[in-house]
Amino acid sequence: MERQQEESRVDLIIVGGGVTGAGVFREAVRNGLRCLLVEQKDFAWGTSSRSSKLIHGGLRYLKEAQFKLTLESVKERERLLTEAEGLVSPVDFLMPLYESSGPGRAAMAAGLTVYDIIAGKFRHRYLRSSKVQELVPGINTGKLKGGYLFMDAQVDDARLVLRLIGEGTRQGGRALNYTEAQAVLRDEKGAVRGVSLRDVATGKTWEVAAPAVVNATGVWAETLHPSPESKVHLRPLRGSHLVFSRQTLPVDQAISFFHPVDKRPLFIIPWEGVVLLGTTDLDHDGDVNLEPFISDDEADYLMAALKRVVPDAQVTRDDALTSFAGVRPVLSQGRKEASRESREHAVWVDHGLVTVTGGKLTTFRRLAWDTLKAAQPFIREDPLTGEGDAVFSERRGTTPDGLDTETYKRLWSRYGKGTLDLLALDVPHGLEPIADSPYIWAELAYAAEHEAVCHLDDLLLRRVRMGLVMKNGGLDLMDTIREVVQQPLTWDDERWAREVEAYEALWTRCYSPRPADAR
Incomplete structure (x- = not known):
C-alpha cells in the first residue's frame, strides 16, 4: 500500500x-487483472470506517419482505465467520420482549427460525425474564416477558x-489514496x-488508460455516473x-432493542474493549466531502433509548469517550422513511463505466x-473465475514465542502476511499494549511504515482505531506515539506539530462526545 509511481495502462481502474x-x-x-485502485481521500475514509461494525444477516429486512437481501447477507456472514476468523467475530444478541411494545x-x-434455516444452523433460543435480567443487570424489568438470544457478527x-487492499497489492495490484479521479476519459x-x-x-495530474472503470464511490457515485433511472437516486x-x-x-x-418513540431498532454492542450505542438513520444534508458528526438531537435520541x-445506568452523554457518524449510500425513490429504505445494491453499465452503489458492508x-x-x-x-474462492485463503502458523495466541490471531486477521x-x-514498546486498548505499539509502527499513512488521522482513526476507543482520541499519548511513528513516517518536527494540531481539531470537531460544530 505504499505510494508508488503511476502506471500508464492497466486492465481495470x-x-x-x-x-x-x-x-x-x-x-x-x-x-489475473492488472488493477489500479484510487481513492480521493484515505482508504475507508467514508462509510467503511464509520459503520456500526456489524456483519449481520439483516433480521429486520425480513419484516420488510427483503428476502433476497437477507438470504445473501446470512450466507456472506457465514462465509466471513469462517474465512476472516478473528477479523469477523460472532456476537450473541439479546432482544428483550415487552408486553407493551415491540414484536411478540x-x-x-x-423470523429467527427463518434466519437460522438460511444459515443452516439453529442458534436462537428463548430466555425467561429471570435469565434476561441475569445477562443484563439493570435492564428495564417493567412488563418484561423474556427475550431471544440470536447470533450475528461484528x-x-x-x-x-x-x-482486502493489502491482499490485492501483495499480488501485484496498485492502490493509491489521496488520488482524485477527475474525469472518465472516452x-x-x-x-x-x-x-x-x-x-x-x-496537484500533479496524469492519465491512465484502461478499457473499463469501476465507479465504487458510494455517496459520490452519481458525480461520475448519473442514475439511469429517472426516479431512483442516491439518498445519503x-x-x-x-x-x-x-x-x-x-x-x-450485546442488546438489540427498539426506540421508545419511533420503534426503530437500535443496539448496544461491546466492541474493541468499548461499548457502542447506535444507530440513528436520517437524511444527511451536509456536504458529503466533509467529515460528518453526531448532532445534539441524535445524541439525545440515543441517550433516551x-x-x-437500562434505566438504572448512571450515564450521560458527557460520559461518552467518543462519537462517530457515517453516511450510507442508499438508493431511493424518495417515498419511504429513512429506516425503511432498501439496502440492496445496483450496478449500472455505460460503455465500460460500471457503477456499483447501495448495498451493505456484509455483502461486499x-x-x-x-x-x-x-x-x-x-x-x-x-469469463473471470474464482467466485467461490475464499475471501482470505491464507492461514497463520504457530504462535511465536513471547506472544499470546489471541493477540497473534487478532494481528493475523487484520494484517495477514504483514x-x-x-x-x-x-520499535519502542513493541508488543506492549497501548494503555487498556486491544492494540499494541508495533501496530502503529507497521502502519506508519507500510500502509500509506499520509496524515495522523489516517493512522489513529483508520489504521489503528485509537481515535474511536480512547478518551481524547489518544491525544494524551501523543508523546509516546511520536516516539514510535515519527521516524517511519519521515516527518520533521514542523510537520509533526502541524499533523497533531490538525488531528486534535478534527477529533474535537467530529469525534468528541460533543463535536465542536454541534455545540
Whole structure:
C-alpha cells in the first residue's frame, strides 16, 4: 500500500477505496487483472470506517419482505465467520420482549427460525425474564416477558478494507489514496479509454488508460455516473453512534432493542474493549466531502433509548469517550422513511463505466462479483473465475514465542502476511499494549511504515482505531506515539506539530462526545 509511481495502462481502474472498491480490487487482482485502485481521500475514509461494525444477516429486512437481501447477507456472514476468523467475530444478541411494545414472541420466533434455516444452523433460543435480567443487570424489568438470544457478527470495518487492499497489492495490484479521479476519459465512440487522475497533495495530474472503470464511490457515485433511472437516486443517510468505556457502561451482552418513540431498532454492542450505542438513520444534508458528526438531537435520541432499556445506568452523554457518524449510500425513490429504505445494491453499465452503489458492508463480496461480471466483457473475452474462492485463503502458523495466541490471531486477521513484518519490527514498546486498548505499539509502527499513512488521522482513526476507543482520541499519548511513528513516517518536527494540531481539531470537531460544530 505504499505510494508508488503511476502506471500508464492497466486492465481495470477502480475509483473508490471503501469496502466495495476494495472488494472489487481484491477479486480482480487474484483473477489475473492488472488493477489500479484510487481513492480521493484515505482508504475507508467514508462509510467503511464509520459503520456500526456489524456483519449481520439483516433480521429486520425480513419484516420488510427483503428476502433476497437477507438470504445473501446470512450466507456472506457465514462465509466471513469462517474465512476472516478473528477479523469477523460472532456476537450473541439479546432482544428483550415487552408486553407493551415491540414484536411478540411468536413473530420473533418465526423470523429467527427463518434466519437460522438460511444459515443452516439453529442458534436462537428463548430466555425467561429471570435469565434476561441475569445477562443484563439493570435492564428495564417493567412488563418484561423474556427475550431471544440470536447470533450475528461484528468486524473492524476499516481493517477489513485495509486487509482486502493489502491482499490485492501483495499480488501485484496498485492502490493509491489521496488520488482524485477527475474525469472518465472516452474515445470518439463513447467507450471508456481511461481516467484522468490528480495527486491531492502535489496537484500533479496524469492519465491512465484502461478499457473499463469501476465507479465504487458510494455517496459520490452519481458525480461520475448519473442514475439511469429517472426516479431512483442516491439518498445519503447518516448513522451516528456514541462510544462508552465498559467501566462507565458495564454492558457485556450485546442488546438489540427498539426506540421508545419511533420503534426503530437500535443496539448496544461491546466492541474493541468499548461499548457502542447506535444507530440513528436520517437524511444527511451536509456536504458529503466533509467529515460528518453526531448532532445534539441524535445524541439525545440515543441517550433516551439507553435510559429506557437500562434505566438504572448512571450515564450521560458527557460520559461518552467518543462519537462517530457515517453516511450510507442508499438508493431511493424518495417515498419511504429513512429506516425503511432498501439496502440492496445496483450496478449500472455505460460503455465500460460500471457503477456499483447501495448495498451493505456484509455483502461486499457479492457486490464485487456482480460488478466484475458487468465489467468483464470490456476487459477480455473469457469469463473471470474464482467466485467461490475464499475471501482470505491464507492461514497463520504457530504462535511465536513471547506472544499470546489471541493477540497473534487478532494481528493475523487484520494484517495477514504483514503480521510477520509487524512482529519483526524493533520499535519502542513493541508488543506492549497501548494503555487498556486491544492494540499494541508495533501496530502503529507497521502502519506508519507500510500502509500509506499520509496524515495522523489516517493512522489513529483508520489504521489503528485509537481515535474511536480512547478518551481524547489518544491525544494524551501523543508523546509516546511520536516516539514510535515519527521516524517511519519521515516527518520533521514542523510537520509533526502541524499533523497533531490538525488531528486534535478534527477529533474535537467530529469525534468528541460533543463535536465542536454541534455545540
